[in-house]
Amino acid sequence: MSPRIAVIGGGPGGLAFARVLHRHGLPVTVLERDPSRDARPPGGTLDLHKGMGQLALEKAGLLSAFQELSRPEGQAMRILAPGGAVLRDWQPDPDEQANPEIDRGRLRDLLLGPLEVRWGRTVAEVVPGDPDGTLVRFADGKQETYDLVVGADGAWSRTRAAVSPVVPQYTGVSLIETSLDDVDTRHPDLARLVGDGSVAVYGVNRSVVAQRNSGGHVKVYAQFRAPMDGLTGLDPADTDAVRAHFLALFDGWAAPVLDLFLRGAAYVPRALHTMPVSHTWTHVPGVTLLGDAAHLMPPLGAGANLALLEGAELAEAIAAAPDALDEVVRTFETHMWHRAERWAGFTITGLSRLVSPDPSQALAVFDAVQQEQ
Structure with a gap:
């Protein structure tokens, strides 16, 4: 048996x-x-x-x-400085099948x-x-x-x-996730910024990463170092409060980078554990x-x-x-x-x-x- x-x-x-x-x-x-x-x-x-x-x-x-x-085109990766300057722009070969x-x-x-x-x-x-x-x-x-x-x-x-x-155990890093739908039609400027793959922006103890999915859907992650209770009291349903919290954390970053997050419709906070x-x-x-x-x-x-x-x-x-x-x-x-x-x-x-x-x-x-x- x-x-x-x-x-x-x-x-x-x-x-x-x-x-x-x-x-x-x-x-x-x-x-x-x-x-x-x-x-x-x-x-x-x-x-x-x-x-x-x-x-x-x-x-x-x-x-x-x-x-x-x-x-395969989703393997493309662009890295920007917080001010918007392009630091890396890697495009895969047409037959690249590594990832x-x-x-x-x-x-x-x-x-x-x-x-x-x-x-x-x-x-x-x-x-x-x-x-x-x-x-x-x-x-x-x-x-x-x-x-x-x-x-x-x-x-x-x-x-x-x-x-x-x-x-x-908590890693010391938290994130807030959001997404953009029908990005090529509704947000063509951000679609060009993300490209076929991902765009990442790294600053001091924080980052913004946007990844293209199929069907014009883009996932956006704002990551930052914070105490375990750093998101306590932040109501994900209160979009104005979440956006204000984000703007305080990412003050001075380029407007297009901020827009990747600010144009999101819903927000999900997460604490990263390992x-x-x-x-x-x-x-x-x-x-x-x-x-x-x-x-x-x-x-x-x-x-x-x-x-x-x-x-x-x-x-x-x-x-x-x-x-x-x-x-x-x-x-x-x-x-x-x-x-x-x-x-x-x-x-x-x-x-x-x-x-x-x-x-x-x-x-x-x-x-x-x-x-x-």
């Missing part, structure tokens, strides 16, 4: 895990707390790295479909494909060690038992407590983690790629040896920890340089990335 496997979380990592298992003919239960696939906006754009996210999609048999949906962009919603739909997701299943607790397997207890009081539970349930994972007491660089745990039979649940990092392009690859790799390993589930998971965890530690160190250092007292550090990070590519 096939092992009873559940993955908690319908994000990129959980769906990649389920999709690869499905490709190999193994059943898997996908438990997602959202009540439906369209219950909330899926988020912004992702750049999928050739040796990570794209490799995961290849393992799922979805690479060709991804290439049809992705936007093409794809909207999160399109990636989710691609991964979902034939999968059956149990929507609206909010997990309250995961309890290993039951004689019949690992218990998953739901918020409605029901429970189910599995041979393996994979926690792909993000930063504030309910699965993590089954293997580790560690919780995310897990320790070397987060590991003593192996617990019947449960494991992947993606942000295992190694939460700053949003600098690695997290989703790692989650996708980890989900695909774990599924492949299980498909190759379904009767050696515990051994497979032990090996997977060791490999995941080693790779994630390197990326966690890179991204945490990167955030400290991108939102720093010395804006020239951001240019150094950009130049180093271009040399790597």
Whole structure:
């Protein structure tokens, strides 16, 4: 008989895990707390790295479909000084496929494909060690038992407590997110500023980053260093107050840069958290983690790629040896920890340089990335 496997979380990592298992003919239960696939906006754009996210999609048999949906031109990157001067303007070659962009919603739909997701299943607790397997207890009081539970349930994972007491810690950086719709028609000046990819502006301990998505949609992020309670009392629904707060933080910046944020219609504040660089745990039979649940990092392009690859790799390993589930998971965890530690160190250092007292550090990070590519 096939092992009873559940993955908690319908994000990129959980769906990649389920999709690869499905490709190999193994059943898997996908438990997602959202009540439906369209219950909330899926988020912004992702750049999928050739040796990570794209490799995961290849393992799922979805690479060709991804290439049809992705936007290689989205790799373009322009960096401005706060006063508006252009410091860097990198345009990818027409055949550049190192890190093409794809909207999160399109990636989710691609991964979902034939999968059956149990929507609206909010997990309250995961309890290993039951004689019949690992218990998953739901918020409605029901429970189910599995041979393996994979926690792909993000930063504030309910699965993590089954293997580790560690919780995310604040990085010292907060952000306010907004977006522009139909930008080419309604805001042609800002569309030209953003271009086909992204525009980033770095100042002292703050930055503004705008990323083009498909369909004329642009996501804008204003990042800044602040105490954990720095956004307390700021009502996102009070757009005038949010804009005033932004203008106070970014006083003196060029008007077009400010307009990227000020023309937004809705605002969402967030505090950025991370897990320790070397987060590991003593192996617990019947449960494991992947993606942000295992190694939460700053949003600098690695997290989703790692989650996708980890989900695909774990599924492949299980498909190759379904009767050696515990051994497979032990090996997977060791490999995941080693790779994630390197990326966690890179991204945490990167955030400290991108939102720093010395804006020239951001240019150094950009130049180093271009040399790597």
